[in-house]
Amino acid sequence: MVGVRYIGRFAPSPTGLLHAGSLVAALASWLDARAHNGQWLVRIEDIDAPRCVAGADKQILEQLAACGLVADSEPTWQSHRTYLYETALTQLIDKGWTYPCGCSRKEIEDVYVSLGQDLARHSAAVYPGTCRDGLNGKPARAWRLNVQAVIKALHLPQTLEWHNRRMGHQQQDVAREVGDFVLKRADGLWAYQLAVVVDDADQGITHVVRGEDLHDNTARQILLQKALGLPTPIYMHTPLVMGENGEKLSKQNGAQALDLQNPLAALNLAAKALGLNPCATNVEDALHEWTHVWLSSKSLL
Numbered sequence: 106m107v108g109v110r111y112i113g114r115f116a117p118s119p120t121g122l123l124h125a126g127s128l129v130a131a132l133a134s135w136l137d138a139r140a141h142n143g144q145w146l147v148r149i150e151d152i153d154a155p156r157c158v159a160g161a162d163k164q165i166l167e168q169l170a171a172c173g174l175v176a177d178s179e180p181t182w183q184s185h186r187t188y189l190y191e192t193a194l195t196q197l198i199d200k201g202w203t204y205p206c207g208c209s210r211k212e213i214e215d216v217y218v219s220l221g222q223d224l225a226r227h228s229a230a231v232y233p234g235t236c237r238d239g240l241n242g243k244p245a246r247a248w249r250l251n252v253q254a255v256i257k258a259l260h261l262p263q264t265l266e267w268h269n270r271r272m273g274h275q276q277q278d279v280a281r282e283v284g285d286f287v288l289k290r291a292d293g294l295w296a297y298q299l300a301v302v303v304d305d306a307d308q309g310i311t312h313v314v315r316g317e318d319l320h321d322n323t324a325r326q327i328l329l330q331k332a333l334g335l336p337t338p339i340y341m342h343t344p345l346v347m348g349e350n351g352e353k354l355s356k357q358n359g360a361q362a363l364d365l366q367n368p369l370a371a372l373n374l375a376a377k378a379l380g381l382n383p384c385a386t387n388v389e390d391a392l393h394e395w396t397h398v399w400l401s402s403k404s405l406l
């Protein structure tokens with residue numbers, strides 16, 4: 106694979122430490138970069154300041170290092186890069202593809218109630234478009250992307266299609282299934298979708314390898330890339346690790362931080378989730394062995 110231009114990344118949010126589930130995405134993205142003779146970057150996604158845990162960023166980098174996963178350049182912090190997100194939002198505003206939104210969550214819920222629909226069963230409710238044609242005197246709270254305006258102006262198909270290296274052909278009608286999504290939140294914070302798209306492009310990311318829980322965001326990100334005139338990376342989403350209760354391991358449901366006393370055991374568990382055989386010797390040999398078999402491993406089938 107020599108000669109393939111490859112820049113990959115792992116982009117943890119420092120809302121807690123790495124756990125067995127997040128190590129799967131970290132390991133897969135590292136192995137994929139190594140197997141392609143590419144570069145592997147680490148980006149700390151700390152724009153949601155109220156949810157970040159003090160010191161978790163440094164500890165995550167230590168956890169990764171203990172597992173032999175060290176970035177090829179200095180890690181970056183999204184909180185240092187907000188000027189890039191501001192520039193991107195201005196670009197979209199200038200195109201006329203955004204609008205300010207004055208709706209509170211309660212007001213959005215009320216629209217669903219008035220339509221006789223139960224929002225609890227539609228937790229990722231499609232924004233009903235209330236402010237698309239004006240704020241009706243309400244103060245602006247957030248900025249939304251006018252999805253249909255982008256699709257129309259760029260002559261994009263209504264249903265976006267893309268390929269996921271592990272999950273195969275994918276498609277989503279963003280206007281119908283997601284709606285006009287938020288770029289800058291009512292609390293003034295940058296939305297994940299905008300920040301991730303801007304950073305992936307700015308850092309020249311060619312391959313995104315991340316957990317399957319983020320799969321549903323991909324179409325929104327591809328649409329934003331097109332709206333901003335940015336390239337679309339190649340995507341692969343890694344399998345989720347389920348806890349004993351049958352739910353995916355996550356910080357929200359109390360997943361244990363990785364045990365740094367035994368990084369090989371943690372790596373072996375992550376490797377198993379990726380369909381790789383455990384390695385009994387040491388971290389360095391394990392990473393070497395898995396890199397060697399990665400591109401023909403079950404993870405990519």
Ligand code: GLU
Binds near residue numbers: 117150301316
């Ligand atoms: N920061 C996100 C998370 O920790 C990952 C973003 C991404 O890989 O696109 O879930």
